[in-house]
Amino acid sequence: MTLAIALPVSAAKREFDFAPADHQKIARIVYDTLGILLPEGKSQLVYGRVAPRVRACGLTSVSAYLAVIEQDEDERNRMLDALTTNHTSFFREAHHFEDFVERMWPTLSQRLASGGRVRLWSAACSSGEEPYTWLMAALGHDRSAAQRLLKGDLRMLATDVSPSVLETARAGRYSADTLRTVPAKLRATWVSDRLVVDPALREAISFRPLNLLGPWPMKGRFDAICCRNVMIYFDEPTKAKLQARLADHLETGGMLYIGHSERLSPEVAARFDCVGRTAYLKVRA
Numbered sequence: 001m002t003l004a005i006a007l008p009v010s011a012a013k014r015e016f017d018f019a020p021a022d023h024q025k026i027a028r029i030v031y032d033t034l035g036i037l038l039p040e041g042k043s044q045l046v047y048g049r050v051a052p053r054v055r056a057c058g059l060t061s062v063s064a065y066l067a068v069i070e071q072d073e074d075e076r077n078r079m080l081d082a083l084t085t086n087h088t089s090f091f092r093e094a095h096h097f098e099d100f101v102e103r104m105w106p107t108l109s110q111r112l113a114s115g116g117r118v119r120l121w122s123a124a125c126s127s128g129e130e131p132y133t134w135l136m137a138a139l140g141h142d143r144s145a146a147q148r149l150l151k152g153d154l155r156m157l158a159t160d161v162s163p164s165v166l167e168t169a170r171a172g173r174y175s176a177d178t179l180r181t182v183p184a185k186l187r188a189t190w191v192s193d194r195l196v197v198d199p200a201l202r203e204a205i206s207f208r209p210l211n212l213l214g215p216w217p218m219k220g221r222f223d224a225i226c227c228r229n230v231m232i233y234f235d236e237p238t239k240a241k242l243q244a245r246l247a248d249h250l251e252t253g254g255m256l257y258i259g260h261s262e263r264l265s266p267e268v269a270a271r272f273d274c275v276g277r278t279a280y281l282k283v284r285a
């Protein structure tokens with residue numbers, strides 16, 4: 001009689017040795033660097049994302065890979081990049097852009113038209129769908145009116161910690177499937193037949209690498225900030241600290257939009273009025 005060994009199917013199929021201690025080491029590096037929590041229950045996800053890097057380095061175990069990243073910062077960064085979750089889409093949680101267009105844009109577009117400046121920040125922008133959506137929604141489909149505003153002092157900062165998604169964002173080229181959630185009229189105005197976002201729109205956006213946990217080089221305040229679906233990966237102290245920094249970088253009277261399952265910590269919430277679904281107006285410095 002043969003004895004069946006009760007290994008979890010996923011672990012039995014693994015190409016590389018991956019011990020619980022390996023998971024813990026990776027989770028510690030990711031938490032310390034990016035603030036992202038990777039509890040034990042995510043070990044299959046971690047393995048699935050790290051295994052291609054182990055293979056690319058020609059190694060046979062995750063522990064050998066961990067020894068490599070201790071010495072090799074570039075490889076360590078590639079691992080961190082692989083461990084970020086970059087899910088996004090055009091017009092995701094579109095109620096935020098509708099709110100912005102109704103609440104903020106009439107004043108901001110007037111300010112632009114009379115020579116003033118407007119600053120927007122898409123923090124954790126992933127592959128660019130969020131900042132492009134935001135500008136398309138604001139500028140609408142009157143191209144010549146939009147061109148006049150784009151000639152004004154309008155800048156959108158779009159940041160993410162992952163260099164690979166920023167490359168996609170800068171290229172502004174998407175598949176037909178990715179573009180299917182862009183309303184037809186906006187798509188006709190802002191996306192070419194070759195499925196590339198209009199350079200006029202791309203030029204209004206500065207795509208920059210930025211770790212939300214690290215130092216921020218920006219000096220001025222923003223009129224509105226989208227920081228959506230990234231805080232879900234953080235623990236409460238990290239969220240509260242980040243939210244306080246976001247509030248500090250926002251003009252009083254400016255809007256902060258966060259993801260559908262995210263909430264403001266009580267101290268930060270006291271500086272805002274909640275004016276819509278996960279939409280916050282800064283009312284106190």
Ligand SMILES: C[S@@+](CC[C@H](N)C(=O)[O-])C[C@H]1O[C@@H](n2cnc3c(N)ncnc32)[C@H](O)[C@@H]1O
Nearest residue numbers: 034084086088124126161162211212228229230
């Ligand atoms: C799920 S995506 C959200 C994208 C977009 N904001 C949206 O809601 O569709 C989360 C993004 O946060 C980025 N991210 C994770 N940790 C980060 C950190 N510490 N600093 C900056 N960006 C981070 C990831 O690289 C990823 O692109």
